[in-house]
Amino acid sequence: MGGHTHEALRISGATKTYAAHSGVVHALQDVDMIVEAGEFISVVGPSGCGKTTLLWSIAGLHQLSGGRIHLGEDEIKQPHPSIGMMFQEANLLPWRTIEQNISLPSELRRIRPDRDRVEALLERVGLGGFGEKMPRELSGGMQQRASIVRALASNPDVLLMDEPFGALDAFTRDEMNKLVEEIWLEARKTVILITHSIAEAVFLSDKVYVMSARPGRISRVVDVPFERPRPLELMETREFFDLVNDIKSDIKHQVPPAGRTTSAR
Amino acid sequence: MTDMTHNSDLPTGGSGLASATGIVSGMGGQGAREIIAILAVAVLVIGGGEFLLRFFDVPQFILPAPSTIAAVFASPEITTISQHYGYTLFELFAGYAIGASIGLVLAAVITQFPFVEKVITPYILLLVTTPMLALVPLLILNFGFGYTPRVIAVALASGPMVMVNAATGFRRVDAGKIALARSYGASTLQIFTKIRIPMAMPMVIVGLMIGAIFGMITAVGAEMSGGGFGIGSRLTTYSSTLRMPEFFACILILAVTGIAIYAFFFWLGKKLAGWES
Ligand SMILES: Nc1ncnc2c1ncn2[C@@H]1O[C@H](COP(=O)(O)OP(=O)(O)O)[C@@H](O)[C@H]1O
Ligand SMILES: [Mg+2]
Numbered sequence: 427m428g429g430h431t432h433e434a435l436r437i438s439g440a441t442k443t444y445a446a447h448s449g450v451v452h453a454l455q456d457v458d459m460i461v462e463a464g465e466f467i468s469v470v471g472p473s474g475c476g477k478t479t480l481l482w483s484i485a486g487l488h489q490l491s492g493g494r495i496h497l498g499e500d501e502i503k504q505p506h507p508s509i510g511m512m513f514q515e516a517n518l519l520p521w522r523t524i525e526q527n528i529s530l531p532s533e534l535r536r537i538r539p540d541r542d543r544v545e546a547l548l549e550r551v552g553l554g555g556f557g558e559k560m561p562r563e564l565s566g567g568m569q570q571r572a573s574i575v576r577a578l579a580s581n582p583d584v585l586l587m588d589e590p591f592g593a594l595d596a597f598t599r600d601e602m603n604k605l606v607e608e609i610w611l612e613a614r615k616t617v618i619l620i621t622h623s624i625a626e627a628v629f630l631s632d633k634v635y636v637m638s639a640r641p642g643r644i645s646r647v648v649d650v651p652f653e654r655p656r657p658l659e660l661m662e663t664r665e666f667f668d669l670v671n672d673i674k675s676d677i678k679h680q681v682p683p684a685g686r687t688t689s690a691r
Numbered sequence: 692m693t694d695m696t697h698n699s700d701l702p703t704g705g706s707g708l709a710s711a712t713g714i715v716s717g718m719g720g721q722g723a724r725e726i727i728a729i730l731a732v733a734v735l736v737i738g739g740g741e742f743l744l745r746f747f748d749v750p751q752f753i754l755p756a757p758s759t760i761a762a763v764f765a766s767p768e769i770t771t772i773s774q775h776y777g778y779t780l781f782e783l784f785a786g787y788a789i790g791a792s793i794g795l796v797l798a799a800v801i802t803q804f805p806f807v808e809k810v811i812t813p814y815i816l817l818l819v820t821t822p823m824l825a826l827v828p829l830l831i832l833n834f835g836f837g838y839t840p841r842v843i844a845v846a847l848a849s850g851p852m853v854m855v856n857a858a859t860g861f862r863r864v865d866a867g868k869i870a871l872a873r874s875y876g877a878s879t880l881q882i883f884t885k886i887r888i889p890m891a892m893p894m895v896i897v898g899l900m901i902g903a904i905f906g907m908i909t910a911v912g913a914e915m916s917g918g919g920f921g922i923g924s925r926l927t928t929y930s931s932t933l934r935m936p937e938f939f940a941c942i943l944i945l946a947v948t949g950i951a952i953y954a955f956f957f958w959l960g961k962k963l964a965g966w967e968s
Pocket of ligand 1: 444446453471473479
């Protein structure tokens with residue numbers, strides 16, 4: 427990899443606590459992270475360890491209790507125009523056509539959508555000619571591809587993805603992962619992917635951040651050595667398998683706290 | 692990349708929410724076959740009624756034959772009836788416009804403030820369950836025999852109906868969709884116009900339809916309580932003078948009005964909230 431020495435995102439001492447019935451939840455505690463421009467990183471960890479909380483903080487969707495997040499010179503206090511977010515499940519608005527869904531971001535920001543770019547992106551993800559369709563006329567995988575186009579349409583520098591393919595079947599998922607890698611290789615966005623599939627994280631990322639729960643913190647950072655572009659067959663190799671298992675056992679050996687919560691989707 | 696479009700994954704269908712417009716699910720989309728069947732039933736009922744009433748020589752003041760009712764529409768009396776129908780429509784439109792707009796605004800506003808909503812809801816339910824017709828004599832005492840008590844009664848009958856249904860719609864918050872809009876820098880107003888209102892639309896339309904039908908029932912009922920004008924007052928006059936063909940002509944007009952209201956909102960629902968059914 428190399429070549430990217432330019433720092434895009436700096437997270438320092440990020441801490442977030444929630445007040446819950448059962449007391450205070452330390453969703454994030456002193457999380458530090460430096461993500462370089464054009465880097466693809468993943469965050470994995472047991473459910474409830476604070477992954478979504480971390481991503482929402484980077485997206486400026488809520489305030490940290492402590493610490494800072496910087497995108498270049500800007501401190502993130504609210505949603506930043508250079509950050510695009512993809513949510514769990516496609517999250518398309520069912521009352522809008524695919525085209526109208528994709529133009530929602532520019533509509534909300536009161537800027538003119540880049541039609542050529544949208545057209546090219548739709549074509550790129552295999553949705554050429556589907557612009558007039560309603561979301562429910564599309565399969566889950568196609569909806570998720572439309573949501574990739576929505577996130578990329580405004581050409582953000584940073585793309586955040588919160589378990590985007592969790593609801594898809596295994597085949598569609600592999601296909602989406604391949605597509606994401608290809609698009610990333612073409613456009614070199616800075617990407618932060620949250621996933622509960624460690625194989626997905628290893629396949630796609632330059633670095634995998636492993637989080638542990640209560641308090642939510644980074645317990646390990648794994649550099650992924652595989653060459654790019656990575657063929658899907660990589661997932662069947664010994665080296666890949668070993669790395670995935672290594673990370674898996676790391677997560678398993680975290681002592682699960684009593685009454686561990688299930689994933690807040 | 693055309694191979695990306697192959698169907699390894701199946702269509703996921705709708706939003707997963709039960710169709711809020713399901714209340715009208717028996718209506719609409721009738722094909723030629725159903726329409727022919729519906730017409731056949733009408734012919735059967737009207738023709739059969741005509742035959743039976745004539746065959747058994749049922750007196751007109753008990754039940755007039757369909758042909759006698761139809762004849763009213765060609766008689767001079769129809770001028771009077773349509774004039775009174777006009778008064779009724781005016782009351783309905785005026786009262787409904789007031790009631791429905793207050794109901795809609797209230798629903799949109801109070802659902803944003805859970806505390807206010809909890810405090811106000813019991814009172815709205817009280818309004819929903821109180822038959823507004825019972826209040827008409829009181830309203831007449833206060834406002835006389837003109838339009839005012841009727842318009843108020845219609846507003847009181849339709850407003851709360853619109854409100855409770857619309858509030859159900861506005862309560863349908865989807866945190867994911869709101870987060871989506873916020874991540875693109877949406878303002879509170881934009882979230883309202885681009886997310887909350889479309890989400891609420893199916894239930895809003897159901898509320899508007901139920902409110903309009905309750906409004907019509909209330910307008911006619913109020914007219915029967917006095918004042919001497921409107922279709923309701925015609926019903927009272929015709930029945931007390933045993934002019935049954937005219938009486939049933941009025942009933943027919945009201946039934947058609949009800950169906951028209953229903954059809955209008957059905958069409959509106961298809962247009963504005965068709966994504967959900
Ligand atoms: N709005 C909230 N209020 C209270 N607790 C929350 C809230 N959001 C998340 N949490 C808690 O914070 C912890 C981290 O949640 P989350 O970031 O969603 O984890 P993950 O995405 O890794 O599954 C969990 O224990 C969760 O229950
Ligand atoms: Mg999560």
